[in-house]
């Protein structure tokens with residue numbers, strides 16, 4: 001499923017980045033050599049990143065801690 005329409009980032013991309021140690025939303029974009037634009041996907045990216053370690057990402061502003 002495409003999570004970020006602006007940058008073409010999928011849930012698989014995010015899970016792969018998380019499995020490789022990515023913990024910050026910004027690093028997901030960096031890993032794909034892309035930039036966020038509208039920002040509407042940030043909370044969902046943080047939620048998917050948080051699935052791996054159970055972190056509470058409520059209120060995430062894109063940095064994911």
Ligand code: FES
Nearest residue numbers: 004006037039041
């Ligand atoms: S949908 Fe991700 S930056 Fe716009």
